[in-house]
Amino acid sequence: MQFRVLLARANRLFRAMRQEFAKPDDAWAAAYLPEPELRIYTSMDARDREHATRVAKRLLQLKPDSSQILIRAALLHDCGKQVRPYRWTERVWAGLQPIRHLDFETTMQKKQPLTALEVRALHPQLGAMLIRSGGGEARVAEIVDRHHHPLDDADAAWIHAVDELE
Numbered sequence: 731m732q733f734r735v736l737l738a739r740a741n742r743l744f745r746a747m748r749q750e751f752a753k754p755d756d757a758w759a760a761a762y763l764p765e766p767e768l769r770i771y772t773s774m775d776a777r778d779r780e781h782a783t784r785v786a787k788r789l790l791q792l793k794p795d796s797s798q799i800l801i802r803a804a805l806l807h808d809c810g811k812q813v814r815p816y817r818w819t820e821r822v823w824a825g826l827q828p829i830r831h832l833d834f835e836t837t838m839q840k841k842q843p844l845t846a847l848e849v850r851a852l853h854p855q856l857g858a859m860l861i862r863s864g865g866g867e868a869r870v871a872e873i874v875d876r877h878h879h880p881l882d883d884a885d886a887a888w889i890h891a892v893d894e895l896e
């Protein structure tokens with residue numbers, strides 16, 4: 731793993747400990763997000779909002795011609811994590827596990843709330859579902875859906891790459 735990726739993770743760990751440490755630039759995000767998507771963004775934990783705005787701003791630095799859709803997807807890429815309350819110890823623990831492949835439909839049919847590992851594995855699909863059902867843009871949902879496994883989706887590949895830095 732690259733040194734700067736490790737450094738970014740250590741920095742993120744420190745800021746993850748308390749919601750009050752987070753300083754999301756919500757006004758900046760609100761200028762990009764239409765109302766249905768802003769509602770989803772606003773319901774995210776402040777620490778996830780801070781990460782999201784950092785990813786979106788870094789994306790704009792590295793790719794100044796980023797489309798509005800791509801910036802909106804960057805701001806919402808981890809919105810699926812809000813299905814479970816933010817517990818920083820759990821986030822750190824889950825973050826150290828390899829991402830397992832889980833079948834979305836099968837996992838969603840379970841009665842009990844999703845575990846931390848399930849949310850880690852499925853938050854791209856969960857986020858896409860929240861965006862679609864909340865009245866957000868279909869292409870924003872699609873990019874969010876693919877942000878861990880972009881394959882040939884260039885927009886999703888940008889978010890995947892910048893996500894590693896923030």
Ligand SMILES: [Fe+2]
Nearest residue numbers: 807808853877
């Ligand atoms: Fe993610």
Ligand SMILES: [Fe+2]
Nearest residue numbers: 781807808893
């Ligand atoms: Fe992320």
